[in-house]
Amino acid sequence: MADAQLMKGILEGCVLALVAKGETYGYEILSELVRHGFEDLGEGTLYPVLTRLDKNGLISCRKAKSPYGPIRKYYSVTDEGKKYLEEFLQSYGKITACANSVLEER
Amino acid sequence: MDYTSAKNRLTGEYAEAFEKAELYAMCCDMYGSRLNEIMMDLADMLLTAQDKGMPAKKVVGDDMEDFCRSFFSVYSTKDKIAGFLTSVYRTAWLVFIVELISVFFSIGEKGFNFWTHRSDITPYMVGVLAGMFITCMVDAVFKKMMFRLQKMRTGIYTAVIFAVIFGAAFIAPMVSGGKIFNVPTAPVLIGAGAYVLIFIIARAIIRHKNTGSITKKGDPYRISMKKDIDANVVFEHEKMFHKRNAKLEKRGKPLHTAQEFTAQIKKNNRISRVSTVAAICICVVCSLFAVVTEAVTNSIGSALMFGAVLLPVEAVLLFIFLGPGVFAERVQRRMIETCDRENLTIIELAERMRALPQDAQEETE
Structure with missing residues (x-):
């Protein structure tokens, strides 16, 4: 449960950071997250995050046909998303620094 | 889907x-x-x-x-509401058409008054509505349990739903003893018509906002479906081939070759085409016979009126019942023509389509 709560906010920032690197799609984002160690993360968790980011205007979505047939959504970051990512990185840096300081003194 | x-x-x-x-x-x-x-x-x-x-x-x-x-x-609450409103829209169309037919057939009756007219809904119709209600209830209670049943398949689920609806449709007349239910026509007809109209306008506005077109043309998912339909038919036939051979193997009978299967599909397609033409011819001949009989027994004016009502109704019914079959037959014919042109069996065509990237598949089609 603690993992899930921790993950919720962080994942949104990580996904946004991956999309900010350049236009990408669901599978690519999932593979990148797995490569970085988010082993147990499935599409079930990622998909609502992408939908939420899109709904909030932080990423935009272009629909085009994938080489496998279905329509694929290609995501790219919006200006609002870039701004949000900056704010997220600052907040995240501050929070992790504080948390590390507390946890190291344990 | x-x-x-x-x-x-x-x-x-x-x-x-x-x-x-x-x-x-x-x-x-x-x-x-x-x-x-x-x-x-x-x-x-x-x-x-x-x-x-x-x-x-x-x-x-x-x-x-x-x-x-x-x-x-x-899939939010908003989507759920949209889905519910769409199913109400389909039901409203059904009610509107049934009531309209009832009015058309009553126009010539003595003392007909649209505002006081009441139409008959047979117990079968009540049965269908009861069946739909039972399905919704069963669905709401057992949906999670059904999902947990590992062997449950979507096809079985759909078959169960239809069985409940049709079962109720046939049980209802027995329970009611064949009693006919009367409902006032005007409010139902106007209500259903108004709902259909408002729904169409609202849908057009939303579509225009989302895709820039008031029709389905701008929807990328629909465009994709149109392009994919032939490939899908080929894969469905391939699946059918393997299923049939698995059954034959179980019974210890000799298996069909890909050539035999393709020849069988070609034959079925020809039969299907001939059956459709025959069905349309029989309907047209029967209608003409009915109109001529009406002219002989009553008057030409009455026969023309009868024909004016009968033909559009018949055309709609033919479209509803034969339309999907005609569409499937045409799509199947396109696949057969590709097989003939390329000198391939359906199975070889499926294998080739699977190996090619999607863009090349479209070129082949």
Whole structure:
């Protein structure tokens, strides 16, 4: 449960950071997250995050046909998303620094 | 379902995961374009994972129910309301047409008054409505249990729903003793018509806002479906071939070759085409006979009136009952023509289509 709560906010920032690197799609984002160690993360968790980011205007979505047939959504970051990512990185840096300081003194 | 083409390309654990998600959506009363979009996203993800060799578990996790709950959380209350309003729209069309036919057949009656007229709804109609209600209730109570039944398939689920509806339709007249229910025509006809009209206008506005077109033309998912339909038919036939051979193998009979199967499909397609033409001819001849009989027994004016009502109704019924068959026959014929042109069996065509990238598939079609 603690993992899930921790993950919720962080994942949104990580996904946004991956999309900010350049236009990408669901599978690519999932593979990148797995490569970085988010082993147990499935599409079930990622998909609502992408939908939420899109709904909030932080990423935009272009629909085009994938080489496998279905329509694929290609995501790219919006200006609002870039701004949000900056704010997220600052907040995240501050929070992790504080948390590390507390946890190291344990 | 628009995503069936993509679904047919999934195999093994990927197909199983997709089927499970599909069943979950069905059990939770999700439908419409939003569901199509969600399922298309899942299909793309699983197809890519299948091609790149990523295990299905990396995509859907260990607990399928947990995955579905989280994945379909994007299907919001707004989508559910939209889905409900769409099903009401379809029912409103049905009610509107039934009431309209009732009015048409009563126009000539002595003392007909539209505002006081009452139309008969047979117990069968009441039975169908009762069946729909029972299905909704059963669905709401048992949907999660049905999802947990590992052997449950979407086809079985649909068959159960239809069995409940038709069962109720036939039991209702027995229970009511054939009693006919009367309902006032005007409020029902006007109410259903108004709902249909408002729905069409609202849908056009929303479509224009989303796709820039008031028709379905601008919807990328619909465009994709139109392009995929031939490939889908080829894969469906390939599946049918393997299914038939599996049955033959079970019975210890000799298996069909791909050539024999293709020849059988060609023969069935010819029979289907001839049957459709014969059915239309029989209907037209019967209608003409009825109109002529009316002219002989009553008057030419009455016969013309009868014909004016009968022909459009008959055309609509023919379109409803024969339309899907004609469409399927045409699509199948296109596949057969491709096989003949390329000198391939249906199975060889399916294998070739699977091996080619999607763009090349469209060129082949």
